[in-house]
Structure formats: C-alpha cells, structure tokens
Amino acid sequence: xxxxxxPVHSFIQVLAALPFFSxxxxxxxxxxxxxxxPANTITACYDSDANSLLLYASGTHVDITKDIAFVQKPLxxxxxxxxQGQVGPVTNGQSYYEIADNFDIELPSMVYPSDTVIVDxxxxxxxxxxxxxxxxxxxxxxxxxxxxxxxxxxxxxxERLGYKHDE
Numbered sequence: 001x002x003x004x005x006x007p008v009h010s011f012i013q014v015l016a017a018l019p020f021f022s023x024x025x026x027x028x029x030x031x032x033x034x035x036x037x038p039a040n041t042i043t044a045c046y047d048s049d050a051n052s053l054l055l056y057a058s059g060t061h062v063d064i065t066k067d068i069a070f071v072q073k074p075l076x077x078x079x080x081x082x083x084q085g086q087v088g089p090v091t092n093g094q095s096y097y098e099i100a101d102n103f104d105i106e107l108p109s110m111v112y113p114s115d116t117v118i119v120d121x122x123x124x125x126x127x128x129x130x131x132x133x134x135x136x137x138x139x140x141x142x143x144x145x146x147x148x149x150x151x152x153x154x155x156x157x158x159e160r161l162g163y164k165h166d167e
Contacts, residue, residue: 038123045138
C-alpha cells in the first residue's frame, strides 16, 4: 500500500486531529454496540408438547439498552446461548428487565445434552443452567412473560400433528 506524504495529506491529518473534526467523526460512529447483558436469574424449560426450549432471564441493565435477547452460538455437543443487547451510548443508571425467548429444538437429542444449557452473560461466563422439562407450556417457571407465545407455539405444533384447534 502506498503512503501519502504530500503536504495536502499532512494538512488533512492535522485537521482531523482537531477537536471539532474529531467530534464530527465520532458522531458518525454507531451510537450503540452489541454486548453481553448481566443477569441475576436464568432458567430454562423445555416444553415437550411444543418441542420448544424456553429461556428466561431477569436482572438489571444500564439505561439505553434495547433488544435484549438470547442468541444461540455454535458449540460442539452442547447448547450455548449469549444474553446480549444493544447498549449505549449514554449509560445513566440501571433498569430492571425480564426476557423470555423460545427456540425450536427437539430434546432429548443425540447431538445436544438434554439436561443443561450454557449461557454467557456479562457477569457470569459459561453459566450452566438446568433444563426443567414440562408439558404445561412451562407455566411453572413463575413468569407469565411470553405465555401467549408459548401457547401459540403449542397450538401450531398440535395442528402439525393433526389435532384440531383448542376452543
């Protein structure tokens, strides 16, 4: 790669170093970044009727955090998830959150372990979470968050198997 040593190039470098121009450059940078989110509680429940793994987390996050979600990551011979969200740019204080996500996974499986999942969070790497097996739509997890989504998934799964719509 060729280097530019011309007087014009040097002048541009000097201008770019000035506070006014560096502020403009940083203003065009992304205002948030994806990062791991801390959690106080994580639970996992497998709905055997819907073949769906429900992950639930709660805790506090810095303000101006959005799109908190579990994201499945590759792991040979296991289930690995990251609890992440979009954070920034200003972090004034903290707020409580709850999140529940469903993943269509058939358990037990020869590929995945059937008793635990691993979750990475900001405050706890490689958090091993026991999977609770349920046939009640995971209502026993103690949170109604996402219960309508779980009920809809169970209904879709039943319809695929040929059952009629629940009244």
